[in-house]
Amino acid sequence: MSNPATASPTKALKDWPLWEVFVRSKQGLEHKHCGSLHASDPEHALQMARDIYTRRQEGVSIWVVPSKAIVANSPDDKAELFDPSGDKIYRHPTFYDIPDDVGHM
Amino acid sequence: MYTQSLSIPDAPAPKIAPVAPVEPAELQAAFDARVAADGRIEPQDWMPQAYRKTLVRQISQHAHSEIVGMLPEGNWISRAPSLKRKAILIAKVQDEGGHGQYLYSAAETLGTSREEMLNALHTGKAKYSSIFNYPTLTWADVGVIGWLVDGAAIMNQIPLCRCSYGPYARAMIRVCKEESFHQRQGYEALLVMMRGTPGQRRMVQDAVNRWWWKCLAMFGPPDSNSAHSEQSMHWGIKRISNDDLRQQFVDATVPQAEVLGVSLPDPLLRWNEARGHYDFGPIDWDEFWQTVNGNGPCNVQRLATRVKAHTDGQWVRDAASAHAAKQQQRAQPEAA
Numbered sequence: 184m185s186n187p188a189t190a191s192p193t194k195a196l197k198d199w200p201l202w203e204v205f206v207r208s209k210q211g212l213e214h215k216h217c218g219s220l221h222a223s224d225p226e227h228a229l230q231m232a233r234d235i236y237t238r239r240q241e242g243v244s245i246w247v248v249p250s251k252a253i254v255a256n257s258p259d260d261k262a263e264l265f266d267p268s269g270d271k272i273y274r275h276p277t278f279y280d281i282p283d284d285v286g287h288m
Numbered sequence: 289m290y291t292q293s294l295s296i297p298d299a300p301a302p303k304i305a306p307v308a309p310v311e312p313a314e315l316q317a318a319f320d321a322r323v324a325a326d327g328r329i330e331p332q333d334w335m336p337q338a339y340r341k342t343l344v345r346q347i348s349q350h351a352h353s354e355i356v357g358m359l360p361e362g363n364w365i366s367r368a369p370s371l372k373r374k375a376i377l378i379a380k381v382q383d384e385g386g387h388g389q390y391l392y393s394a395a396e397t398l399g400t401s402r403e404e405m406l407n408a409l410h411t412g413k414a415k416y417s418s419i420f421n422y423p424t425l426t427w428a429d430v431g432v433i434g435w436l437v438d439g440a441a442i443m444n445q446i447p448l449c450r451c452s453y454g455p456y457a458r459a460m461i462r463v464c465k466e467e468s469f470h471q472r473q474g475y476e477a478l479l480v481m482m483r484g485t486p487g488q489r490r491m492v493q494d495a496v497n498r499w500w501w502k503c504l505a506m507f508g509p510p511d512s513n514s515a516h517s518e519q520s521m522h523w524g525i526k527r528i529s530n531d532d533l534r535q536q537f538v539d540a541t542v543p544q545a546e547v548l549g550v551s552l553p554d555p556l557l558r559w560n561e562a563r564g565h566y567d568f569g570p571i572d573w574d575e576f577w578q579t580v581n582g583n584g585p586c587n588v589q590r591l592a593t594r595v596k597a598h599t600d601g602q603w604v605r606d607a608a609s610a611h612a613a614k615q616q617q618r619a620q621p622e623a624a
Contacts, residue, residue: 198609201396218459219393221402223608224615235389238382239466258332 201250202228206242328454331397348405351391353417360424390459397455421584428495434474436503443537452524497553505576507534
């Protein structure tokens with residue numbers, strides 16, 4: 184086991200994992216991604232998120248998630264994933280002509 | 289907050305023959321098209337190596353500037369003239385620390401590490417805004433830094449909110465929102481002093497005299513002599529030229545100085561009806577380069593203070609890591 188006291192000067196920093204921060208700005212709204220930070224453990228990450236992202240009452244609730252736990256698609260898959268919905272314009276309400284007499288629908 | 293040295297190269301790396309990287313033509317074309325159409329580039333997208341390198345240099349210099357920028361004002365926290373001003377100053381300095389964090393995070397999305405960036409700063413390899421290599425001699429300096437230095441920084445940073453690199457642009461939006469408080473608190477602190485004694489008014493005028501030219505230099509070398517400007521404009525990293533930003537700053541500041549009741553130390557400063565702008569005198573670029581290259585009045589002291597803060601905090605970082613390791617160990621089920 185390595186002794187922290189003898190570790191290289193910036194080792195501790197390197198060991199701190201990256202966390203993604205999500206903040207709910209007010210009750211009733213969703214948590215929204217607002218940035219990332221390094222912290223040693225979940226509690227530490229929450230503390231840091233509070234100091235870095237909510238100094239002006241920007242939030243009523245914070246989530247922190249280890250960045251490595253996030254699964255993302257590769258940018259190369261963009262066409263394969265998202266293009267198929269491009270020609271399905273009938274999924275939008277504006278596709279349908281409704282007589283003006285009907286009023287709001 | 290502070291972006292003066294964005295077109296200043298860091299200390300030169302050992303000279304190797306420059307080899308223009310061969311970029312895949314198809315990807316390069318898609319990148320160029322997106323940038324030309326004012327689209328955004330995100331971390332996972334392909335980007336030319338030179339674009340990535342430029343951004344790492346610029347964003348990390350910007351982050352370093354925020355962190356070092358805490359020092360000249362931090363000096364005054366214990367000497368603020370009232371509890372109110374002390375609370376304001378602590379909040380402002382804490383904001384600068386936060387801005388540094390946003391920016392380091394944005395730079396990390398480009399593949400550099402926090403450790404590399406801090407090492408570059410602490411070994412003197414990386415530049416930061418040279419405005420912080422001047423001393424804050426009186427309380428009026430704190431007000432003038434808010435009004436003029438932060439004012440210049442805001443001018444510089446607003447166009448960066450539209451930067452082609454998504455994470456940098458988003459960080460700048462957050463920074464700009466907070467920066468407006470910085471400028472207003474400084475200006476208000478000066479207003480209070482100007483309503484005070486003749487001695488206080490002299491103190492404000494003296495601080496303005498010492499900082500004015502340095503603030504004009506913060507916008508960087510003239511367009512005719514700016515190493516990276518043209519390429520950065522082409523890439524959508526930089527949107528407005530150094531000289532245009534400087535002019536905007538002068539035009540915005542002159543009326544503010546009139547309301548405050550101070551003069552700006554430039555005999556050539558006058559309204560030019562034909563141009564629709566204020567004319568101003570020549571900037572002492574020799575002094576600017578002297579300071580950028582390490583010979584300003586506080587370069588050595590600032591870096592030493594920064595390194596000491598980092599070294600003195602080592603045990604805290606070690607303790608946090610040790611605690612995390614212990615928690616993790618305890619969470620493991622007993623080994624058979």
